[in-house]
Amino acid sequence: MNTRIIPISNPEKQEAELRYAAKILCAGGLVAFPTETVYGLGGNGLDDGAAKKIYAAKGRPSDNPLIIHIAAPEDADRYAVVNNTYRRLAKAFMPGPLTVVLPKREMIPPSVTGGLDTVAVRCPSHPVAHKLIALAGVPIAAPSANLSGKPSPTCAEHVIADLSGRVDAILDGGSCEIGLESTIVKVDGEDEITLLRPGGITYDALCMVVSTVHIAPAVTHALAENERPLSPGMKYRHYAPNIPVVLLSGAPEKVTAFLAAEQTTKKCAILCYNEELPFLQNDLLFPVGNREDLAAQAQTLFKLLREADRTGAEVIYAHLPPKSGLGLALYNRMIRAAAHTIKEI
Ligand code: AMP
Ligand code: MG
Numbered sequence: 001m002n003t004r005i006i007p008i009s010n011p012e013k014q015e016a017e018l019r020y021a022a023k024i025l026c027a028g029g030l031v032a033f034p035t036e037t038v039y040g041l042g043g044n045g046l047d048d049g050a051a052k053k054i055y056a057a058k059g060r061p062s063d064n065p066l067i068i069h070i071a072a073p074e075d076a077d078r079y080a081v082v083n084n085t086y087r088r089l090a091k092a093f094m095p096g097p098l099t100v101v102l103p104k105r106e107m108i109p110p111s112v113t114g115g116l117d118t119v120a121v122r123c124p125s126h127p128v129a130h131k132l133i134a135l136a137g138v139p140i141a142a143p144s145a146n147l148s149g150k151p152s153p154t155c156a157e158h159v160i161a162d163l164s165g166r167v168d169a170i171l172d173g174g175s176c177e178i179g180l181e182s183t184i185v186k187v188d189g190e191d192e193i194t195l196l197r198p199g200g201i202t203y204d205a206l207c208m209v210v211s212t213v214h215i216a217p218a219v220t221h222a223l224a225e226n227e228r229p230l231s232p233g234m235k236y237r238h239y240a241p242n243i244p245v246v247l248l249s250g251a252p253e254k255v256t257a258f259l260a261a262e263q264t265t266k267k268c269a270i271l272c273y274n275e276e277l278p279f280l281q282n283d284l285l286f287p288v289g290n291r292e293d294l295a296a297q298a299q300t301l302f303k304l305l306r307e308a309d310r311t312g313a314e315v316i317y318a319h320l321p322p323k324s325g326l327g328l329a330l331y332n333r334m335i336r337a338a339a340h341t342i343k344e345i
Contacts, residue, residue, distance in 0.1 A: 005110055005160065005168040008034075008128055017171070022135035024120065025050075026169045030057055032159045034173030035124040037097045037182050037200065038152040038302070039159050040069065040142030042132070045079075048109040051141055055111075057166040060202070064232045065114035066141040067099050067122050067182070071134040076100070076121045079108050080137055082290040085210060086188050092209045097178055097200035101186040101231075112141050114232055122182055128173045138217070144181055145170075149240060151302040151337070154179045158306060179299035180329050184231060188214070195219060196231035198329040200298075208342035219332050220323065221338045241309035241316060243269070245338040250345030251318040252291070258345045259317060269308035271301075271318035284311050288318075294326040301330065305337060327333040 006017050021031045025042060028050050032041050041058060043050030045068040055062045070078060073090035076082050080102035089100055104119035113119050121139075124130060133140050144152040147162040156172035163170065183199035184207065192212040195203060198219055206213045216230045217223075248255045256276045262268050268283040273291040286304040289296030308316045320342055321330035335342070 001165055001168070002228075003160075003164045003167055005156070005164075006169055006171050008173045013086055014128070014131070018131050018135055019087060021132055021169055021171055021249050022137075025132075025136045025140060026138065028053075030054060030169035031132070032153075032156075032163060032167055032170040033129055033142075034126055034156070034176060035069075035129045036126045036177045037124075037180060038154055038176050038178075039145040039156070040070070040124075040129070040140075041065075041145035041159075041163065042140040042209075043132050044070075045112055045139035045141035046107060046109070046139075048111045051109060051111040054141060054151040057163060058143065058146070058148045060143065062111065063114040064143075065120060065182075066112050066143050068108065068112065068139040069129065069133055070139050071130060073123050075139070075297045076102065079105050080119050080121055081105065083187065083190060085190055085193065087168050089185070089206075090123070090208050093201050093205070094123040095130065096123075097125075097182040098122065099184040099197075101184065101196065108139075120184060126173070126177075128171060132171070142179065143342060151305045152181055153240070154299070154302050158303070161306075162270060162278070175299075177299070179303075183329070185213075186230060188212075189310060194230060198332050200326070200329070202325050203328060204325065215341070220335070221329070236286075238338050240339070241305050243309055243311075243313055245305075245316045245318060245334075245341065247318055247320040247334055247338045247342045248345055249342055250260040254345045255319065262317065265324075266315065267311075269311045269313040269315045269316045271304055271308065271316065273319065273320075282311055283292055284308075294321070294330060297321070297330055298326055301333065 073094040099122040101120045145159045153159045154176045178200045183201040184197040185193040194214040321327045
């Protein structure tokens with residue numbers, strides 16, 4: 001398949017580019033597009049055939065459901081059964097990086113939801129994503145636009161590397177602002193939700209709006225064999241480079257000293273903090289940002305994992321993030337990239 005790469009230009013010319021892309025979606029084709037979280041691989045969310053094409057293009061297991069993207073929060077009502085908890089979450093966080101799992105309506109094909117009777121709904125704030133969905137006039141089913149198992153794409157180059165020749169078009173809208181996938185919550189009842197995947201909307205922010213916020217065990221722990229996660233995506237190895245990733249935990253100066261020593265004995269790629277640069281050899285270093293700047297780390301994590309994976313190093317070292325604030329989302333992605341390998345220093 002010939003994949004058209006479409007650079008998104010200024011808002012006047014954009015209209016024609018996005019109309020063209022919307023037409024592809026309405027005809028059952030696939031278009032990758034930028035959002036504020038990561039790039040999505042979109043297809044018509046009402047079209048069983050388009051959903052199947054998404055799974056095939058990504059090499060994604062068909063029991064790992066897709067998120068449907070809508071142009072306005074109130075559109076959720078057409079595709080899912082909403083309640084007041086959804087409305088309150090929508091008022092606080094939409095458009096934005098929050099996905100809400102709700103009971104699905106008939107019109108959403110089972111292929112989109114991996115056979116579940118619930119559907120995940122998100123209203124992105126990225127202007128290109130928003131316009132594309134509005135022009136298509138249908139909900140857009142879109143998982144992240146990477147090959148299954150690879151880190152999510154945070155710029156068009158990542159999508160091109162993974163999906164060129166496998167999709168109809170890729171819209172190039174530059175780098176994604178947040179850099180980690182959306183926060184996913186499941187509505188359990190009135191005023192009660194479960195956090196299935198942490199993201200840009202933090203646990204603390206959710207607690208400001210909903211009285212009871214549970215955290216699904218798979219957010220922070222490895223699943224036991226045969227354990228069924230609340231979100232099917234949690235069971236898959238994910239975000240994972242080919243080179244083994246080891247997360248380091250311990251007092252900052254001790255961890256930095258460990259890294260410096262490791263550099264003398266083996267070829268290691270290091271996702272380090274800016275503050276550590278003076279103490280390490282300038283070899284295969286991938287600075288993630290300042291130690292306290294979790295937003296910067298979120299924005300660069302997937303890009304740096306991809307780059308570190310190309311070094312041919314023996315091992316990729318990174319820091320174990322804190323579990324507070326945006327750190328929980330980083331922690332969740334990192335422990336899965338590292339297949340839960342944590343080294344205490
Ligand atoms: P991705 O867009 O690639 O991050 O994948 C979508 C994520 O949403 C996966 O982790 C899915 O398991 C999750 N998801 C989608 N629909 C549902 C649903 N109905 N219930 C629980 N999790 C869902
Ligand atoms: Mg994904």
